Amino acid sequence: MSQTLHPMLNIAIKAARAAGSIINRASLDLELLKINHKGPNDFVTEVDQAAEQVIIDTLLQAYPGHGILAEESGRSQGAKDSEFVWIIDPLDGTTNFIHGFPVYAVSIALAHRGVVQQAVVYDPSRNDLFYASKGRGAFLNDKRLRVSRRTRLSDALIGTGFPFRRGDNFKRYIKMFEEIMQSCAGVRRPGAAALDLCYVAAGYYDGFFETGLNPWDIAAGSLMITEAGGLIGNFTGESDYLYQREVVAGNAKVYAQLVQILAPYTRVIKADEAAAEAASAGAEATPEQALAASLGLDAAAEPAAPAAPKRGPVRIRKQD
Structure with a gap:
């Protein structure tokens, strides 16, 4: 990436790529996957949970005072009263993933006082990285x-x-x-x-x-x-x-x-x-x-x- 990125965005990219590595490894042998039902047609796998935890660990290691809102663990981790909240979907498209249909992604956003400031969506099967900082444009890899x-x-x-x-x-x-x-x-x-x-x-x-x-x-x-x-x-x-x-x-x-x-x-x-x-x-x-x-x-x-x-x-x- 040629442009200089916001430090918080860089951490989010690091977290998204770490989650993507977990997802890609698991995609090689889906028959070993443990799948649970949150509800009818609503699935969660051990991959969702492992990817979410590596994202949260990466973010909180860099910003221990920040809050977390994540799909699988809600607000149970991170600071409860921070003005900064990371909003995380570790594997959007779980049903696709379970079936080997290669359309799914990691989604990470940072909101400050309810306004999204930084965003990363990483498509691990294509190695496509979408990212944006408020006021600085949106990019796919290096392309505006x-x-x-x-x-x-x-x-x-x-x-x-x-x-x-x-x-x-x-x-x-x-x-x-x-x-x-x-x-x-x-x-x-x-x-x-x-x-x-x-x-x-x-x-x-x-x-x-x-x-x-x-x-x-x-x-x-x-x-x-x-x-x-x-x-x-x-x-x-x-x-x-x-x-x-x-x-x-x-x-x-x-x-x-x-x-x-x-x-x-x-x-x-x-x-x-x-x-x-x-x-x-x-x-x-x-x-x-x-x-x-x-x-x-x-x-x-x-x-x-x-x-x-x-x-x-x-x-x-x-x-x-």
């Missing part, structure tokens, strides 16, 4: 990244991720998928959101949308996109997407067209999650709610009109 220049959704290639957990509303997702599929040139679903977001930053995709994602799935990729000149937000075009479990991204023109399609769905997503929480707490849904849930609708709300974005995500200053 820029989002695509396509302006019409009808010409755009859009990435997505399918819902897969029990409780996800498949019928509602199919409606979104159908509407977007008929509006664009093609839809792709490789199965690792961290890489999908990097593909938007690189211009491979013109846009991306998904529901049900966690902060560790999107934190690093979100900085790649803004540093590559793109936009990322929730379905109504606002910038509070990290904990909203809905995300849409793209170049500015395609992003705006995706938001117009997806905005009406945001209320039914919230209703679904509220109903799921009520169900897990033992509350019974009314017949109207049950019917609405089966149809992918919000029983308590009138049909939502497409919402105009209240405030767009911040576009970060780009430097050449």
Whole structure:
């Protein structure tokens, strides 16, 4: 790498490559892999756990006062009250990995007071390193990244991720998928959101949308996109997407067209999650709610009109 990198980014790259080595070694003999179920269609392997631990050890050795938010161990390690929090997905695309399908990645982001400052996404099977520092651009290996220049959704290639957990509303997702599929040139679903977001930053995709994602799935990729000149937000075009479990991204023109399609769905997503929480707490849904849930609708709300974005995500200053 020719450019001088931020010291914290260098440590994140070191951690990502160490995790990638563990993942690559394990990929050579997947039959030996021990697999556990976190839930239906939601897997965790000993590789996820070993990769996560080497990342955390590397980061905390350099920055013992920093906090940690990691997929497998949550906030159990690191400082609890630090303004600096490392957001880690040690193996995004575990299901792909288990099957030998070579689309998975290590994702590491550093947030300061909730704003992502440093980001690394490492694809170990291709030895591709995506990285970004706030205000300093996004890169793939040594190549500066820029989002695509396509302006019409009808010409755009859009990435997505399918819902897969029990409780996800498949019928509602199919409606979104159908509407977007008929509006664009093609839809792709490789199965690792961290890489999908990097593909938007690189211009491979013109846009991306998904529901049900966690902060560790999107934190690093979100900085790649803004540093590559793109936009990322929730379905109504606002910038509070990290904990909203809905995300849409793209170049500015395609992003705006995706938001117009997806905005009406945001209320039914919230209703679904509220109903799921009520169900897990033992509350019974009314017949109207049950019917609405089966149809992918919000029983308590009138049909939502497409919402105009209240405030767009911040576009970060780009430097050449």
